[in-house]
Amino acid sequence: MPITAKLPNDMPWESKAALPQVTLRSTIAGLVIGSVILVSNFQFGLQTGWVSMMSLPSALLGFSIFKTLQPRLHCHFTDVENVFVQSVAVAVATGPLAYGFIGIIPAIEKLMTDAESGSESGIDLSQLWKLVTWAFGLAFFGVFFAVPLRKQFIIKEKLAFPSGSATATLISVFHGTTLNVESKIKSPPKQSSSAEEHESHPERPATPNNITIIESQDLCQLQQVETYQxxxxxxxxxxxxxxxxxxxxxxxxxxxxxxxxxxxxxxxxxxxxxxxxxxxxxxxxxxxxxxxxxxxxxxxxxxxxxxxxxxxxxxxxxxxxxxxxxxxxxxxxxxxxxxxxxIVSFLIIVVKSLTSLYQSSSSEPLSRTGSVDSPHEELERLIDENEVASDEDVLSSTYHGDGSNDHTQKNSSSSLPESDQLSDRSTYVDLDESHQISATVTVVGLIVSSVACVVCTRLVFGPVVPIYTIVTAIILSLFLSVLGVRALGETDLNPVSGIGKLSQLIFALIIPKSQPGAILINLISGAISEAATQQAGDLLQDLKTGYLLGASPKAQFIAQIYGSLFSVLLSAVMYKLYNSIYEIPSQMFKIPTAVIWIDCARLVNGSGLPxxxxxxxxxxxxxxxxxxxxxxxxxxxxxxxxxxxxxxxxxxxxxxxxxxxxxxxxxxxxxxxxxxxxxxVTPGNSDARVRLIIFSSGLVLGEGLFSVMNMLLTSLNVPHL
Known part of the structure; x- marks a missing residue:
């Protein structure tokens, strides 16, 4: 077992998974917080293509809600339940991107011609059931595929997943509990001297998710739990x-x-x-x-x-x-x-990922233990070590790492007796199997969700999209998502944009340009690849957070399912709402991500240029x-x-x-x-960093949330001054 420094509110790491996590109160809180962020992401996604997971505000808001209500609660709000709230919120918040409502759907509905759709009457997406069906088809196969990746990337290879690690540390500070840090997670070397750089997720345009992920790069050491106030x-x-x-x-x-x-x-x-x-x-x-x-x-x-x-x-x-x-x-x-x-960045990711896979397969990682800092010290250390991916790195889906497996080397700490340092190369510390998602559920879920994707896509777009192209897109997306998740684990960026564009290029070679609906097929293939990569990456980040705190992987999987189901409906409703109230595209909503998608599809299919x-x-x-x-x-x-x-x-x-x-x-x-x-103004002040993130997150959330008020005023035809 990992050696830890006990804190007042702590309990054994292996016992936390049995604590109540999937509760009605935590589910409702996660859905509400995620809905607020989803509204914000819709507003700015349609305007600029920029969205964010907002992991830090989600964890902070979840803690503050239950901290305020604690005197009235019958059951104590724990750190693992905080993880569940944050996981549900993130699953809801990223719906506009995952289901293509800020990119693919507007591109098909607003910008694609009838000839490009392969149908004389064009593609009609005005009905809500079609939007919900489409979103449902994309919502789950990436989630199920992420389950088997947990053991390889989190348990065996112990990839850093900097955002997940830092979010876990923040939650541990709030609750006064100890992280299960089996090793000093070593991140790739810093690529920039700018201390303030971190994630955004345009298209993400990509990413544009590739949003990643901003919050982990600017967390700081919090001196007291009370600072949350x-x-x-x-x-x-x-x-x-x-x-x-x-x-x-x-x-x-x-x-x-x-x-x-x-x-x-x-x-x-x-x-x-x-x-x-x-x-x-x-x-x-x-x-x-x-x-x-x-x-x-x-x-x-x-x-x-x-x-x-x-x-x-x-x-x-x-x-x-x-x-x-x-x-x-x-x-x-x-x-x-x-x-x-x-494309260049993605090819480099492929080469370095394959090299890393070869190295890890030729030398099994050691299960390391060592002395563990307090959460305060651990959070400061995570900041110092995890400042690896600046925002431009995320945007351009670049990979900054040396491909080494330093994190798999044995801790040489001399403060521990040799008997306390596990030397069995086949030993990996993990939670009991009763808290894991079974292989049967994973395989059946992956098959059923993939079939659902095929069925839903055909229901929405009809026979113009051949079944074999959908199946090919799903299979291709699963392979590409492995590379995306590895890049995310090592660099804190998920190259969803590069993967989406690469999928478009591949399908331009597979589908003849003369085939009716070639542009539509190209867009759908990119949407499937992007959805799978984003979902797998998001869940792996959350699973890393849960692993460090001892949360149940099964509970986190349920959180992703709950959040995705809710987000499917809410995302479709919000898209319809925006379209019924505003003119899209317009000066206010230029849908730049949609323009990028459709132009890329036209480019790879040989359309003429200005x-x-x-x-x-x-x-x-x-x-x-x-x-x-x-x-x-x-x-x-x-x-x-x-x-x-x-x-x-x-x-x-x-x-x-x-x-x-x-x-x-x-x-x-x-x-x-x-x-x-x-x-x-505040050089070297780590607390100033988290305050900056809180400050800026408030600015983003405030306008995003009150965009609903503007929608109401517009629908009522309230005049401007």
């Missing part, structure tokens, strides 16, 4: 400010488009500033480096390429016209940059492919490594190009605030 007050205050702005913005929409360079530039090139607290908060979460890359993309795309295309007659229409205007023209450049960056796009795309694609290769292969030991970080990563640059300037400028302001707060 300060954090809750901070979250409430910033949420209130953001909420007020949201409502005021409805009545005074001019504050959302401030012409900082004059009305002429604003009207001609769409260069405005939107002082949205939520976008500033997103920039604070992303960090300075990523927002700086996005700013570079914005300047390059909107201040150089857009005027050039318009002046040269390559994009003669209004600048905001997707087909004839500069916005549509530079979108292709953005797509080329992101595809080249993602004038001169091909030449620009080739040159810039090669440039950013080289940059991606360098950023993923040059190690910290190389003398040129310190200069590589100044090269802009392709995906954040692409995001800066395809998002309108008002979004990018606000995020850049947030990145600057983050930089000066962490590096200039």
């Amino acid at each position: 300060t954090n809750i007050k901070l979250l409430a205050a910033t949420s209130s400010v953001s909420s007020i702005y949201t409502v005021v913005g409805y009545f005074v929409p001019q504050i959302k488009r401030i012409p900082i360079l004059g009305n002429t530039i604003s009207e001609s090139y769409l260069i405005n500033f939107q002082p949205s607290p939520s976008y500033i908060g997103q920039g604070m979460i992303m960090g300075f480096t990523t927002t700086a890359y996005m700013m570079f993309g914005m300047v390059f795309g909107w201040c150089i390429l857009s005027p050039l295309a318009q002046y040269m007659g390559w994009a003669p229409g209004p600048v905001d016209d997707w087909k004839e205007g500069a916005e549509g023209w530079i979108m292709w450049i953005s797509l080329a940059i992101m595809i080249c960056d993602s 004038p001169k796009v091909f030449e620009f795309a080739i040159v810039l694609g090669i440039v950013f492919a080289i940059i991606s290769f360098l950023k993923n292969t040059v190690t910290p030991n190389n003398k040129w490594h310190k200069y590589i970080k100044f090269l802009p990563s392709g995906v954040p640059v692409g995001i800066g190009i395809y998002n309108v300037p008002s979004f990018t400028l606000a995020r850049f302001v947030g990145g600057l605030i983050s930089y000066f707060w962490l590096r200039k």
Whole structure:
């Protein structure tokens, strides 16, 4: 058994799995918290393609709710029940991305032509039952597939899963319990000197999940459990400010488009500033480096390429016209940059993952034990060691690691007697089998959920999508998700965007371009791959959190099922609600992720390009492919490594190009605030990091939640001022 330092509220690690976890109160709390985050993710996903798991706010809100209600509770709220709440919330919150409601579905419904759909009458997704059926088909096969990966990646290889590890440590600090840390989890070497860098999840666009995952990179050592009260007050205050702005913005929409360079530039090139607290908060979460890359993309795309295309007659229409205007023209450049960056990064992930698998198979990992720090010390150590993936790494699905298995080497701590150090290479510490998901449930569930995916897809899209293509997409997605999960475990990023685009490329080779519905089939294949990879990664992160705290894997699996079932319905309803109240696409909801998906499908299927796009795309694609290769292969030991970080990563640059300037400028302001707060105002103050995340999360959640109020005002035709 692991050696631990007992804390006042602690109990044996192996006994915690038997504690009540799947309770009505924890389920309701998780669903409510997840719903709040889902609404926020829908708002910003349709606007900018950006979503987040929000693991830290979920854990914090769950603890605060039951801490407040504790005097009235008959049963004590434990750390493992806190894990269940957080797992349910995350499963609900990521629905808009997992089921394609911010990307694939809008691309099919809003942007795809009847000819591309393979049906004379087009694809009708206006009925709610079709949206629910589609989401249900994608909701579970990735979850079942994640179950057998737990033993390999968490128990045997002991991959770090930095977000899951740090979230577990935060919960342990709140509850005053001890982590089951069998080893000093060693993360890949740091790739950047920027202390504030962490996850976002555009498309994720990807990821765009690849959202990952922001919270783990900025957790800090909390001095006392009572500090949660300060954090809750901070979250409430910033949420209130953001909420007020949201409502005021409805009545005074001019504050959302401030012409900082004059009305002429604003009207001609769409260069405005939107002082949205939520976008500033997103920039604070992303960090300075990523927002700086996005700013570079914005300047390059909107201040150089857009005027050039318009002046040269390559994009003669209004600048905001997707087909004839500069916005549509530079979108292709953005797509080329992101595809080249993602594919190169993904290929490097494949090579390093295969190398790591070969090394782990040739040398079984040791079960390590050693002295364990207190949760306070452990959390500080996790921060120091797990700052491995900056936001641009997540966005571009890059891999930063040396491929080594340092975490599998035996602890050489001399403070323990030799008899206390397990040397049996076949021994792995895990919970009793009664708390595990059985092999029968896993196999049957995987088969049934895969069949459900085939049936649901056919029900929604009809015979234009052949059954063999759906089956092929499912099988391919399972193989690709293994690589995605390994990358997530080692680097804290899940390359869902790269995997989705790779799936599109593969299906462009499998499906003849002349086949009716080739574009539709291409989009569906990408959706299936992205869903499987995201679900498997999300559940593995949660299982890592649960393993460190002693939570029941069976309970966490149930949490994922509960959250997914609820999210299937809520996501479909919210998508219908947005479509019934707002015009989509529009100036407010440009659905950039959907545009990326449909344009990628058209590109790989040989559709024609606007004038001169091909030449620009080739040159810039090669440039950013080289940059991606360098950023993923040059190690910290190389003398040129310190200069590589100044090269802009392709995906954040692409995001800066395809998002309108008002979004990018606000995020850049947030990145600057983050930089000066962490590096200039509070250098070395670890507590300042978590406060920054709480502060920025409040800004995001406030506007996202009160977007429902704006929806109500819009539906009632309340006039603007």
